[in-house]
Amino acid sequence: MVEELILQQHHIKATANRITILRTLLKSKHPLSMNEICDRLETVDKSVVSRTLTLFREQGMLHVVENGNECTEYELCKSSTKEHDTDQHIHFHCIICKKTFCFENVSPPGISIPDGFKQLSVNYMIKGICPSCKNAR
């Protein structure tokens, strides 16, 4: 099973809940929040989802997508490990339908930051209106 393989690669013990949560993330086309995962998986307690997402994050399995006023979202990293996150891209958050899109093939332009600051991660979030919400008006 794909899920077990991924968990194994990140040194996480495979349990039924973890496989289910991972599968939910795998199936989704856009980043999911904790509550979206809970809604899709009514059998799993939110405390388990919370702890599982923390675990996945700590093991470098997830990207954390910060969409602003709303809640934190998570998406699977394609090619990242705990040490190296090579899979960063730009996100677009629709202020109407509240969905977050990944612009996979547009990578965030590197910028030079002032001396003394140590960069660990980047979050490039564009807000606006997505095509389907734009057309709906």
Add this chain to the structure above:
Amino acid sequence: MVEELILQQHHIKATANRITILRTLLKSKHPLSMNEICDRLETVDKSVVSRTLTLFREQGMLHVVENGNECTEYELCKSSTKEHDTDQHIHFHCIICKKTFCFENVSPPGISIPDGFKQLSVNYMIKGICPSCKNAR
């Protein structure tokens, strides 16, 4: 008074609370969260701070800085109005001291986004360790 002038320019009635909150933002070297403002101003109720920040935001007086897992922060716009926000820059959030810095002279590189998406705002947030936290270790 500078504060009254700024409020007037954004068509906001000047009250004692609003002037105090604006002054707090003016004095700060980095973006402030609602709670940081409440801490500095113990006489003003947090509901007033909340409503005031909403008002300031609606009138284009503030930048909203999303620092991720923690809370929303606000900073004064230098040159923005309700219609045009020309004063966007990159922010750096220190994961240790939780302070957010503005990189004033590094403007976010424009990127071309896919067709159909309408861009309204950009948030470019770098996370890492700031100079003083780096030196403290």
Add this chain to the structure above:
DNA sequence: TTTTTAATTGCAACAAGGTTGCAAGAACAA
């Protein structure tokens, strides 16, 4: 000035997102 109307304030209660303590259950090794 007095009256009427509208805006602002402060308190408390609430809501959403998320975390934590803890006891019970499952997995696993000795």
Add this chain to the structure above:
DNA sequence: TTGTTCTTGCAACCTTGTTGCAATTAAAAA
């Protein structure tokens, strides 16, 4: 089998932020 560790689910809690409402204040009209 027994002991140890990990995982789970429930409830309680915390934090950030908003809202209902009555009281106060400010502004406008008479």
